[in-house]
Amino acid sequence: MKLERVVALSGGVGGGRFLDGLARELPSAALTAIVNTGDDFEHLGLYVCPDLDTVMYTLAAVGDELRGWGLAGETFAAMAMLRQYGGPDWFHLGDRDLATHLLRTAELRRGESLSAITTRLCGALGIAVRVLPMTDAPCRTLVETVDEGTLTFQDWLVRRGARPAVRGIRWDARPPPAEGVLEAIGAADLVLIAPSNPYVSIDPILGLDGVRAALAAKPVVAVSPIVHGRAVKGPLATMIPALAGVAPSAAAIARHYGALLRGIVVERGDERQIEGVAVYATDTVMRSRADRQRLARETLAFAAELLG
């Protein structure tokens, strides 16, 4: 089957890289990225969207590939001065990155929607594929910890270094998706779930009003973010035992998405114990741009075969 409209649900680093592979493999009009905004937060009066920024910078090929966040060749003069003032320095704000936050925040205050602003920023960065924030409304991911009560996501992840043990994830709201999200899913031949953290990157999207219902009618294929029992990046490997009571594995990811999935792409050797869903095994770790494109190509081919 020829895939003419593909939607991909994505978090930050792994998601951005997979989207970049898809964008290189598909005509730009064929791909819509729906990006988690549950991590968004206000910091120093700036509205910061970590996943959207990582996706934008990655798709524009201006992101820092090694660090996984921010811009390549970034400078941190503002942070150094902020530190001299004794200001909060736990969240790193690069100098060029600040322009993104400043402009976005000013436009939000003027009453523009996050999706309209995202479209404009992407345009200025030369990004051809469509990038939609999952919602234009606030929807904060909250981490319920064992010992420190409820923390906002960035507070838990960055300020506290993901150390406080997790016992639950919830959201402070259940807003409607951004304009275009349900339409994009409705029009899609295929929905992909990027190799992002299911709990804090994909579940926020799935939890929006109407998204699960829209996806139920669509073939959905996920790429596992767990490789040989470990997360490529981030705190997922410790979250799976804490939240699902099982060891981290591709099978745990498949089980988490359950009946939503038609197929899953996993690292070669991670196929065991995955039941009730088609499995495709390959090299899933994206070290280079070529890796991203190959993984995207293989995932699309696997999905096309599933769809007959």
Add this chain to the structure above:
Amino acid sequence: MKLERVVALSGGVGGGRFLDGLARELPSAALTAIVNTGDDFEHLGLYVCPDLDTVMYTLAAVGDELRGWGLAGETFAAMAMLRQYGGPDWFHLGDRDLATHLLRTAELRRGESLSAITTRLCGALGIAVRVLPMTDAPCRTLVETVDEGTLTFQDWLVRRGARPAVRGIRWDARPPPAEGVLEAIGAADLVLIAPSNPYVSIDPILGLDGVRAALAAKPVVAVSPIVHGRAVKGPLATMIPALAGVAPSAAAIARHYGALLRGIVVERGDERQIEGVAVYATDTVMRSRADRQRLARETLAFAAELLG
């Protein structure tokens, strides 16, 4: 007479340099600077205080001496990115300078007063003398132009390059001075008016409730910002004919302050036509740090002699 408490009213560049000379000449506990905030404005959601920033950076010896604004060795990576996004780039925001604006804005939004924030920023920069914003309340300087209606000050000065012809200056409010301002004037042995623009840097301070009355009881000595008919920096030389109907001169400055003044320090050769006030002539252009300190020393000696 020994001067134990000196208050200086100041705008930005010339004022900051004169304050720096005073700070080098007087014990730090002896000097209080009261700084114009009529130029303050919101830009990209940031609360920017051009005169306070210039004074702080100059007193901390981290200011850019050649440019007259911002920090020495400043970088402009955020501005470059802002330009790439098509954002507003008419007001230059340096990367380290952004930290000042971000922190100040965040603290104002939390309900802190501008004077408390200024005290903390000055402390972090190692500034020993007391720096007070003239008021903690909004008090915008508005420029009434001949052809373009009323413009806010930064809009007129920076965005429009001070080109629209001026027919009046007014303020959108007449708030009380910041806590400490009237007390500092009341306790002063001497009040100095720095070589700043009388219309847009000093008049905003004089216009605050109670300031003129407090000054009436004090010996006030000004330093002329006009040197041989020209302003050392800024649009003053064109404002004097437009607003006072006379050629720019030290005498026009003396006349502007009128009965407020006990004495005026002018450039050698600029003494003529100054009436009803003691005059001291010297080299007033502050090219080096040594110039600042010498001008401060001579001004203090002139004032001390006047006070007997």
